[in-house]
Amino acid sequence: MDWKSVGQRVAKAAPLLGTVLGGPAGGAFGAVVAGALGVDNQPDAVAAAMASPEAVVKLKQIESDHRAELEQIAANVTLAELKNQEHAREIHKHSPMPAIVTGALTAMVAVAGWLLFHVEIPAANRDVAYMLFGQLLGLWAASVTYWVGTTRSSAEKTRLLKSGA
Structure with a gap:
């Protein structure tokens, strides 16, 4: 088991804490959670300890005690992801490949x-044909979204995060 899996479990009781545990800072906050639960700093040990009702109370308490820090970490992760997407688009803005892929x-x-x-x-191939057509439609929709929706949405999120709003 890894911290991402533990984060998914923790998110049921403490959503913000679970989000951070499932992200790049999972190991660091995993130590805090393990210490509060009185177990080794290992994802398996924390997952096993979560079976008790007392653990849920402790997880909620950790989330409450560290709310500002957890929110900052979650915001930093989101900002990093948005910067990564923005950087990728900036690098490839003159590349013809996104247009070629969308056209294809x-x-x-x-x-x-x-x-x-x-x-x-x-008849024997209908299910496979429909599945493939559905997948093709999904990929096509994602490629169109690249051009008309996601870029504008990402730019707005980045602007809001940078402004601190």
Whole structure:
């Protein structure tokens, strides 16, 4: 077991603490949690200790005692992720590949849609064909979102985080 798995379990009782445990600072706060629960600083030991009702109370207390620090860590992680995305887009803003991938996916969706309505799919292959078409649609939607939604949303989140709002 790792700190990310422990963080998912902890999040049921203490969402903010679970989020931090599941992130890059998980090991550091794992030591705090392990100390409060009186177990070794190991994800397996903390997970085993969480079975008791007293552990849930202790987890909520840790979250309450360290709320400001946990919120700061969570905000820093979010800001780092947004900067990473912004940096990636900045590096690739002159690259033709995002447009090529979006165009290729658009063509594949058009062809697959046409085939879906004009070609008889053997009964044994229908489930696989529908699954593949669904996956293709999902990838296509993500590529379109890159152009029309995510970039604007990420820029707004980054602006808000930088301004401290």
